Amino acid sequence: MSTENTGFNTKLIHGGKFKDKLGSVNVPIYQSSTFEFESAEEGAKCFLGESGGYIYTRLGNPTINALENSIAELEGGFGGIGTSSGMAAVNIVYMALLSKGDHIISSQAIYGPSRGLIEDQYSRFGVESTYINTSDINNIKRAVKPNTKLLYVETPANPTLEITDLKACAEIAKENNILLVVDNTFSSPYLQRPIELGADIVLHSMTKFINGHADIIGGIVVTKTESLYKKLRSMMTVLGCNLDPHQSYMVLRGLKTLAIRIERSQQNAMILAEYLEKHPKIEWVKYPGLKSHHQYKLAKEQMSGPGAIISFSVKGGLDAGKTLMNNVKLAILAVSLGGVETLIEHPASMTHSKVSSQDKLKGGITDGLVRLSVGIEDSNDLIKDLDQALQKV
Ligand SMILES: *Cc1c(COP(=O)(O)O)cnc(C)c1O
Numbered sequence: 001m002s003t004e005n006t007g008f009n010t011k012l013i014h015g016g017k018f019k020d021k022l023g024s025v026n027v028p029i030y031q032s033s034t035f036e037f038e039s040a041e042e043g044a045k046c047f048l049g050e051s052g053g054y055i056y057t058r059l060g061n062p063t064i065n066a067l068e069n070s071i072a073e074l075e076g077g078f079g080g081i082g083t084s085s086g087m088a089a090v091n092i093v094y095m096a097l098l099s100k101g102d103h104i105i106s107s108q109a110i111y112g113p114s115r116g117l118i119e120d121q122y123s124r125f126g127v128e129s130t131y132i133n134t135s136d137i138n139n140i141k142r143a144v145k146p147n148t149k150l151l152y153v154e155t156p157a158n159p160t161l162e163i164t165d166l167k168a169c170a171e172i173a174k175e176n177n178i179l180l181v182v183d184n185t186f187s188s189p190y191l192q193r194p195i196e197l198g199a200d201i202v203l204h205s206m207t208k209f210i211n212g213h214a215d216i217i218g219g220i221v222v223t224k225t226e227s228l229y230k231k232l233r234s235m236m237t238v239l240g241c242n243l244d245p246h247q248s249y250m251v252l253r254g255l256k257t258l259a260i261r262i263e264r265s266q267q268n269a270m271i272l273a274e275y276l277e278k279h280p281k282i283e284w285v286k287y288p289g290l291k292s293h294h295q296y297k298l299a300k301e302q303m304s305g306p307g308a309i310i311s312f313s314v315k316g317g318l319d320a321g322k323t324l325m326n327n328v329k330l331a332i333l334a335v336s337l338g339g340v341e342t343l344i345e346h347p348a349s350m351t352h353s354k355v356s357s358q359d360k361l362k363g364g365i366t367d368g369l370v371r372l373s374v375g376i377e378d379s380n381d382l383i384k385d386l387d388q389a390l391q392k393v
Pocket of ligand 1: 086087114217218
């Protein structure tokens with residue numbers, strides 16, 4: 001049946017309009033690089049785009065398309081373009097929409113490689129950039145230049161969990177003829193749907209919440225309009241950073257439980273955030289679900305829940321943080337996030353190590369900041385684990 005008018009949970013299970021000719025309940029893995037044409041005429045029609053027939057997996061594949069359609073539907077966009085990784089998704093957006101002399105505005109505390117890509121690579125081709133704290137909307141207004149083409153934000157920010165007001169961003173973007181791109185990896189469409197708030201493009205590292213099982217790397221871009229969809233899809237096919245059918249199958253499987261995984265993870269996250277906030281050895285806790293978060297209200301307005309990522313600082317800075325990370329037994333010391341298992345990491349020396357110390361400070365990434373991606377374990381076990389590790393600090 002059509003899932004056009006159903007709720008989000010029903011869309012998760014039945015969305016994407018995939019219908020298998022043999023009646024397979026699950027989307028099969030079409031592990032084929034190429035597809036047979038019925039005739040020369042039919043092949044020509046496929047290339048002209050006059051037939052929906054498949055040609056070659058880099059251009060399109062039924063398993064990949066099933067996933068792309070599902071996520072586009074969940075995000076409320078026109079279409080989705082699967083990519084080999086989250087960074088490939090970032091790349092096709094930059095490559096398709098930034099030319100020599102163009103300017104991009106983005107957040108200081110953005111995913112490290114998304115910034116490095118602009119400053120180290122696209123700068124070589126004459127792309128200009130301004131990195132600011134986008135959680136203050138006035139900073140964005142001040143950064144707009146005549147050649148600004150993209151406003152690229154991540155909210156909640158990684159790892160500072162600052163919130164950027166997406167509706168306000170969309171207004172600024174519209175007024176100035178700028179495209180608004182949102183990296184929605186931290187929230188997933190279950191908690192936040194930027195296109196509904198005015199964004200033109202949403203992208204994800206599917207490696208994180210969407211897949212949720214720490215077993216694949218993948219990305220996706222969803223566009224609001226057909227014209228942007230066509231532009232980005234053709235960029236993906238020439239860059240050659242397509243998803244793989246098997247990878248897509250894994251993500252389709254993970255996607256089905258997105259809502260119940262996030263519900264459980266954020267329930268745990270709330271319990272842990274409250275525990276950490278009361279702990280005498282903790283300097284501060286940042287979590288959009290805590291009333292102490294200075295943007296608690298905004299988070300509540302634009303997200304349907306605070307998510308499963310907490311950042312906090314142990315009193316005693318880096319050394320204290322390291323002691324904690326070396327002594328946890330249940331939480332796994334690893335980068336990445338959004339999986340069923342709880343992960344702990346140190347952004348300043350790990351995910352954000354390439355960011356200069358000055359920019360780290362400006363972006364709020366202090367040496368003592370610890371990032372926790374909360375999984376779906378029993379919360380009392382997670383608390384016991386943090387408790388015994390904090391005793392050693
Ligand atoms: C992990 C991540 C990326 C990059 O995704 P990969 O799948 O690792 O290439 C981009 N943005 C955010 C917010 C991420 O967490």
